[in-house]
Amino acid sequence: MSQAPSYKRILLKLSGEALMGDDNYGINRSTIEQIVGQIKEVVELGVQVGIVIGGGNIFRGVSSAASGMDRATADYMGMMATVMNALALKDAMGKVGLIARVQSALTMQQIAEPYVRGKAMQYLEEGKVVIFGAGTGNPFFTTDTAAALRGMEMNVDIMLKATKVDGVYTDDPKKNPDAVRYQTLTFDEAIGRNLKVMDATAFALCRDQHLNIKVFSIFKQGALKRVVLGEDEGTLVHC
Template sequence: MTEAATDAPAADTLEPKYKRVMLKISGEALMGDAGYGLNPPTVARIAREVKSVHDMGVEICMVIGGGNIFRGLAGSAQGMERTTADYMGMLATVMNALAMQSALEALGVYTRVISAIPMDQVCEPYIRRRAVRHLEKKRVCIFAAGTGNPYFTTDTAATLRANEMACEAIFKGTKVDGVYDKDPNKYPDATRYEEVSYDEALAKRLGVMDASAIALARDNNMPIIVFSLDEPGGFRGILSGQGTYTKVHGGKSVS
């Protein structure tokens, strides 16, 4: 065992509650303190978080947004044709996926980038059965280019792929430790939900994911777990039922 591995409890001392999961993170999460693009130390830190869960034997899917490079909706708001802007955003997610693949493979984690838009020289095209086989072989699968269609967000893509891959839950890594009734960075009296129903998340526009993604999760009873990706070891702990998070599911809300 390496010295670095002794800084936290060994992965095999924690029992994961799920065997196959989807991790959804925003492109902005890869920026670190920079205002744009990729911050390699931040990408490496997130890769270590993913590896710590992979080492527990959990099968991992990932979807990464592209907002750190280009956001289609923002481009459309500035006069660009929406379909073109969305395709540019999809290409940004491929760049982020390749960066994460490189960071994971530097840690010895076999990884596949799978794109909804075929580009054979840099990644695999999306074929569901092939992707499932990669997961069975304990490879991390990073799904890029959204759904391959304009007008759909990476939130919706993550929920779609999570259902297609028979994931047991979607983990959404954010900068806060759950879902609040209002922005905790602006309002000190903001209250965090321990659990919230799909319908309440939609009705109150709590910002968990976009409406299409939440509705798709609700229709397939796919739980969404919102946690802070900035907390070291947070992903592994949350997966074992420890730490602070909000679970979005079909039950009643608890705040």
């Protein structure tokens, strides 16, 4: 008998860099297929999945040219990069039989639906994956903050922050082999120990609205499934 998932509805926060693989920028096809495969595993368990994705992998290719830009202009360019990533994810999902919808906080009617909360929740309840593009639709706010907002709006059970490191550590595990992974942390402990879980605005929103965060590595095969099954994977940051 298969184990029941611990969470019915999740919000997965993916950085754009997660799609790069070992490339310097852009989208690595084998990497995106591996990530989509993990998402399919949890959808087949009956978990409702929303995704907020960054755009750093696309924007990195023009970052030197953008260095002297007005901040708001550069941020809008970054938002468009997130929509490009969202479309790539949707395409990869369609190839493995997943039904996905892209909703954008910026109006791009030809390629994405506008973000509508009620419609997004309906899609989730129908078993479709909803990919939220263009961040919050406002400059000066990161996609971490967008993930916190969408997670609260979608009434998710938990936010899952997918990274290259399998949790939050006492020190940088790449530099210090004796660094220890925290299994759990409170928000106050993370703040007190100056642990960089996500940007300060997003972190404060999650803490104030009691939205727990699980930090894990999307590059460990089967890690996402283990997280939703409640197994010891990653680090849980809780109230």
